[in-house]
Amino acid sequence: MVTPTYYLLHVADPERSGRFYGELFGRAPVETSPTFVLFVLDGGIKVGLWSGATVEPATGGAPGAMEIGIAMKAPAEVDAFHEGWIARGLQVFQAPTDMDFGRSFMVTDPDGHRIRIFAVTA
Numbered sequence: 001m002v003t004p005t006y007y008l009l010h011v012a013d014p015e016r017s018g019r020f021y022g023e024l025f026g027r028a029p030v031e032t033s034p035t036f037v038l039f040v041l042d043g044g045i046k047v048g049l050w051s052g053a054t055v056e057p058a059t060g061g062a063p064g065a066m067e068i069g070i071a072m073k074a075p076a077e078v079d080a081f082h083e084g085w086i087a088r089g090l091q092v093f094q095a096p097t098d099m100d101f102g103r104s105f106m107v108t109d110p111d112g113h114r115i116r117i118f119a120v121t122a
Contacts, residue, residue, distance in 0.1 A: 010052035010059045011111045015051045063112035072119040077101035
């Protein structure tokens with residue numbers, strides 16, 4: 001079985017996106033350069049932010065066509081994360097909502113990549 005452990009997002013400005021994801025993840029990147037920023041998360045998952053202008057082969061995809069999911073254990077945690085997000089002055093794309101799978105809200109990064117914070121209740 002193959003288990004993905006490394007996710008790359010093509011971004012317009014890796015430094016700006018690095019600040020955004022540093023705030024989201026609550027940690028500093030382990031690597032930074034003008035064209036690339038890398039985070040290593042708990043469990044060893046890596047999230048790389050690569051300058052879309054330097055990706056090879058060139059990218060053709062548009063942000064928003066996929067989502068990064070961040071699972072919480074309970075709906076109250078989703079709401080608390082949302083409140084903390086708002087308290088920091090960050091924008092929310094979709095307010096906390098009860099959906100068929102559970103409680104969820106969504107933010108977007110500076111490039112429009114979707115990030116869904118959720119707790120499964122169904």
